[in-house]
Amino acid sequence: MEYRVLGRTGLKVSVVGIGTLGFGREGLFARGKEGIQEMERVIDRALDLGVNIIDTACSYGNGMAEQGVGEVMKKRRSDVIILSRTHAWQKSENPEDIEIALEESLQRLQVDSIDIYQLHDVTSPEAYQKVVEGGFYEVLKKAKRQGKVKFIGFSTHGSFEVVKKMIETGDVDVLTLAYNILQQKRVASDGEDLKITSQRVFPLIKKFGIGLTVMKPLGGGALTLKGADGKGLSPLKLVRYVVQNPYVHTVTPGVGTLAHLEELVKAGDRAYALTPEEIRYFEEEAKRWGKDLCRQCGYCLPCPQNIPIPSIMRLLTKWQQKKDKELIKNYRNLEIKADACVECRKCEKRCPYNIRISQKMREAEQIFAGE
Numbered sequence: 191m192e193y194r195v196l197g198r199t200g201l202k203v204s205v206v207g208i209g210t211l212g213f214g215r216e217g218l219f220a221r222g223k224e225g226i227q228e229m230e231r232v233i234d235r236a237l238d239l240g241v242n243i244i245d246t247a248c249s250y251g252n253g254m255a256e257q258g259v260g261e262v263m264k265k266r267r268s269d270v271i272i273l274s275r276t277h278a279w280q281k282s283e284n285p286e287d288i289e290i291a292l293e294e295s296l297q298r299l300q301v302d303s304i305d306i307y308q309l310h311d312v313t314s315p316e317a318y319q320k321v322v323e324g325g326f327y328e329v330l331k332k333a334k335r336q337g338k339v340k341f342i343g344f345s346t347h348g349s350f351e352v353v354k355k356m357i358e359t360g361d362v363d364v365l366t367l368a369y370n371i372l373q374q375k376r377v378a379s380d381g382e383d384l385k386i387t388s389q390r391v392f393p394l395i396k397k398f399g400i401g402l403t404v405m406k407p408l409g410g411g412a413l414t415l416k417g418a419d420g421k422g423l424s425p426l427k428l429v430r431y432v433v434q435n436p437y438v439h440t441v442t443p444g445v446g447t448l449a450h451l452e453e454l455v456k457a458g459d460r461a462y463a464l465t466p467e468e469i470r471y472f473e474e475e476a477k478r479w480g481k482d483l484c485r486q487c488g489y490c491l492p493c494p495q496n497i498p499i500p501s502i503m504r505l506l507t508k509w510q511q512k513k514d515k516e517l518i519k520n521y522r523n524l525e526i527k528a529d530a531c532v533e534c535r536k537c538e539k540r541c542p543y544n545i546r547i548s549q550k551m552r553e554a555e556q557i558f559a560g561e
């Protein structure tokens with residue numbers, strides 16, 4: 191495993207960490223104590239393999255992910271750099287809600303101090319304005335002074351301008367950004383060309399000595415879906431592609447099982463470096479994805495009609511890869527389907543990838559109900 195210094199924090203982090211949202215995709219959050227034990231087993235093994243940073247959030251499984259991490263902290267605190275975050279600012283006007291969220295995270299994680307704590311998904315200029323002017327980020331600064339957290343920052347899907355503002359005015363130690371092969375051709379929610387992530391945002395982060403951790407190297411799992419030919423992009427190579435960007439300090443792919451883990455940690459080993467031909471192949475492959483590839487982040491929810499948008503988007507993505515009749519059956523088994531969409535477009539305002547969700551709902555209904 192290769193290690194890099196996480197900017198001004200001085201922490202030495204494994205280039206591959208683990209993201210705990212992957213446990214939810216494997217159903218562990220719904221399995222109570224048994225799920226927590228399974229998370230503990232996977233995290234223990236990750237540490238044995240040289241991983242030393244774990245990315246979690248209070249919202250993952252309503253605190254279940256943090257509980258899984260907490261079981262490991264009881265016995266191996268010094269082996270781990272914990273990165274956690276809260277989105278409590280989103281539905282609140284009261285900064286005290288951040289203090290409460292932090293206290294709850296400390297309890298679930300069974301620690302006195304969290305190494306890195308962030309405000310989660312601060313993406314639009316308005317969101318940044320709210321967390322700064324509304325006093326939410328100030329709570330993190332205070333917690334840092336008190337020693338409850340060591341370093342602070344944001345996770346964001348924001349544009350160059352938003353990240354620049356955070357760096358210049360926010361007193362930021364660590365930023366978490368989404369980055370994967372698709373960034374080479376996609377646009378962000380404000381229409382910005384995401385190539386800017388690697389060409390402008392990353393150099394700026396380096397210039398200011400900010401730590402950089404990367405989320406979504408697998409595009410929320412969408413990049414690994416198999417095509418009609420049964421072939422898909424290798425998760426290991428996708429993670430390695432991100433690691434090979436020298437601006438990236440660590441990448442935290444979601445892992446759900448021991449098998450995922452064993453495969454993905456190899457990306458931290460130079461022996462798996464991508465050749466220039468492989469990189470060219472990957473960037474070519476990325477072009478086959480359409481503009482509206484859903485990354486399964488769930489930020490579009492809740493839909494006032496209770497439409498399970500990410501599930502329907504996933505069926506559409508799979509359909510684009512292979513027209514499998516099973517997908518029609520899955521769609522028809524949904525309790526609430528895309529025909530319930532009233533085109534209010536509330537979801538579209540929240541989608542960090544500017545996906546035209548209401549149009550996608552119409553498409554889903556035509557494809558799956560009309561077949």
Ligand code: SF4
Pocket residue numbers: 492493494495496497499530531532533534535536537538547548551
């Ligand atoms: S546009 Fe449709 S899917 Fe989106 S929030 Fe409104 S009703 Fe839900």
Ligand code: SF4
Pocket residue numbers: 483484485486487488489490491499500503540541542543545547
């Ligand atoms: S539609 Fe957008 S916000 Fe919703 S899950 Fe997909 S990528 Fe995320």
